[in-house]
Amino acid sequence: MIGNTLNILESFISSRDANIRYLGLEALTHLASKFDDLSFYYRNKDIFYTALFTRDESIQARALDLLFTICTVENAKEIVEKLLKMPNQVNSTLRSEVTSKIALLTEKYATEYTWYVDVMFELLSMEDSSLENDVWQRVVQVILNNEGLQLYAVRLSFNKLKTSDSSDISAKVYVYLVGQLGYLIASEPQCSPSDLLASINNFLKTGNAEVRIMSSTAVTKLFSKFREIRQECITTLKESLDFPDLEFQQRVSEYIAVAELEDEELIREIFDTSLIGKNFESTLMTKMLSRKDSRLGDRRTWVPGSKFLPDKSNVSPKGLAINAHKNPGDSSMSTSEKFFTQSQGLDNIANSGTVSSVANDYDYLLWNNSGILHEDSELSTKVKLSFNPPYCNLTLLVLNKKDFQLNNFSISIIDPQTGESPNSSNGLQLLSSSFEEINSGLTLVPLVEMDFDFKFVCNEFFEIVPRFKISFSYFTNSETIERSVLIPAPISFLRFIEKVKLDKDDFFSRWKQLQGPPYQAQVVFAPVLNSWTKYKEAPLIKSQIKGLISKTVKQNHNPSFDKGYSEFNPLENSPSSGPSSSNPSNPDPNYSSNNPSPQPVESALMDMNSSYINLLFSSLGFYNVPSADPDPNNFVGVGIATTAKRGRFGTLLRYEFDRNNKMCQVIVRATNSEISSLLLKEIKRLLSA
DSSP states (O other): OHHHHHHHHHHHHTOSOHHHHHHHHHHHHHHHTTOSOOHHHHHTHHHHHHHHTSSOHHHHHHHHHHHHHHOOTTTHHHHHHHHTTSGGGSOHHHHHHHHHHHHHHHHHHOOSHHHHHHHHHHHHTSOOTTSOHHHHHHHHHHHHTOHHHHHHHHHHHHHHHHHTOOOHHHHHHHHHHHHHHGGGTTTSTTOOHHHHHHHHHHHHHHSOHHHHHHHHHHHHHHHHHOGGGHHHHHHHHHHGGGSOOHHHHHHHHHHHHHHHHTOHHHHHHHHSOOOOOSSOOOHHHHHHHHOOOGGGTOOOSSOTTGGGSSOGGGOOTGGGSOTTOOOOOOOOOOOOSOOBOGGGTOOOOOSTTEEOOBOSHHHHHTSOSEEEEEEOSSEEEEEEEEEETTEEEEEEEEEEOSSSOEEEEEEEEEOTTTSSOSOSSSSEEEOOOSHHHHTSSEEEOTTOEEEEEEEEEEOSOOOSOOEEEEEEEEEETTEEEEEEEEEEOOOOGGGGEEEOOOOHHHHHHHHHHTOSTTTEEEEEEOOOTTGGGGSTTHHHHHHHHHHHHHHHHHHSOOHHHHHHHHTOOTTTSOGGGOGGGSOOSSOOTTOOTTSOOHHHHHHHHHHHHHHHHHHHHHHTTOEEOTTSOSOTTOEEEEEEEEETTTEEEEEEEEEEEETTTTEEEEEEEESSHHHHHHHHHHHHHHHHO
16 A cells, blocks of 8 residues: 555656645655655655755745655765755745754764764854754754764864854854864964964954854853963953943953952853763754744644654654744753742642752842752753843743653642632732643653743732742653642742932931831841852852952952952851851861961951842842941842832831841831831841751
């Protein structure tokens, strides 16, 4: 029967009628995805190649699907060579699909390192806005994860940078690889560290914003690897600051600040080569396999090229969880086993099959806009936040860490008090509609990060935050495992405060007006010093703190502070361990005069804590009123709390720290008594944790 069918379809694909040719190519592609005998297809390959270059876009698309499906290691080079001629002869929509499929076929069937690199670099060199970011990002991933590719790739990248005729997309790849892998060729003639820097510097000065940002990152990689050109790298970055792009200027300024701190540990943490997991799956592949062309009336229930996926039984365009969401292309990886907090009214769930734990990640996200919220052996969940009070946009990025599919994936948002969606107009309200219907019944493929967007509005004061309920199942050992993960949304009422500038006279005038109950709330307690060391992002926080301290030191130089600070590493001597971790009073027989004395070390600890407090309150939305308090250990701030229904409320804050007794007093005064007590409770929890 199959033979007779193929003979009939052979006449279809040779027909002069475009509709009949379309149906023939479509049917042959479907058959090729189900059967392994491809001898018929090899006999008719010239007909398929001809169809690639016909004027009918729908026939081109079907021929492309067919070649993509029948490609094997034996014919990959021939098919890829034909496809490389297509991008300049098709429209932008189909061109994007062609380039993506070239990238996938080259990666899957490459038998020579040089062939993969040559093909991908030729693809990237096409100056074309339709080339998806996933393509060049995937190229970088593959090269960094295959040592056999790296030497050839970085040599070729360096040579192409020297020609200065690279497209914007290819330039990003070339400068990134030279920055990451330039050390592999640094000993070769005309490839010295200075030569590598010069090749990148050309694009740092002439590229568009994205190329310049990538080039600045590449410079920091060279800074980390080659001490002999560190000052040259800093000078190069400073000279690039005249480019009028805010994101670029901010990034470069942060790079310069970290570099000038000369902290080797911090430099390694931030600037060293990025590590990408060996067992990763291609986002590009998943997008390609789930793509449907609505303009061509594509209603297929099967996927061309579904053989690329390890589990073919569960592949469908609807079930890939890709179709409605874009991938941010973030290749960074982090680890954590913590994600839950009871203090927000989110009680632990004791049901079997439900996972919950307590973590610092939630607290970190209360004053930062991105980070990991939850990670276990099955899922990694990151969050990106943006606030425009009273509105909040939250993106949840979920990664399946298993090497198999997670089925029946769904996300819902529930109020922990009612167990229902937080659609009430009181408190924090979810604005996005039909989220349960959109984000349910999906399949998560392995190691592909998916993002889901939600929008909230703060109608009035709230204390209990909603939580995400993520459910999924998978089959193992002849058994179906069902899981349900509860994760608090990191959206405290604190996040709806905006800075407002006041001078000290205006501040104290308003401060006096709100004195005493019901507008004032205050508390005295012993804070955990430098509690930022508990966060996995501590190295980045440390760089911000040291930047603040260096400004203070320059303004009021204190040699004893320099000595104590340089010899004290709070990441190794964590203050969160409490008084029991302090040095014993008995003298140590092995004590050396070269050891730091307790006084400057303690002084450094206090100064770091003061800078952290400043950073924390500023990140929470309080403006640091200049000259309001001469004591650098204290903080005086002001902000505006914004709600959609109740309006805007002035909020004043004073934080006072007693260095001798290691006690602090926090006073909050607001034009609404509910705000005062609510904010005080949240602030105390953050400083006591």
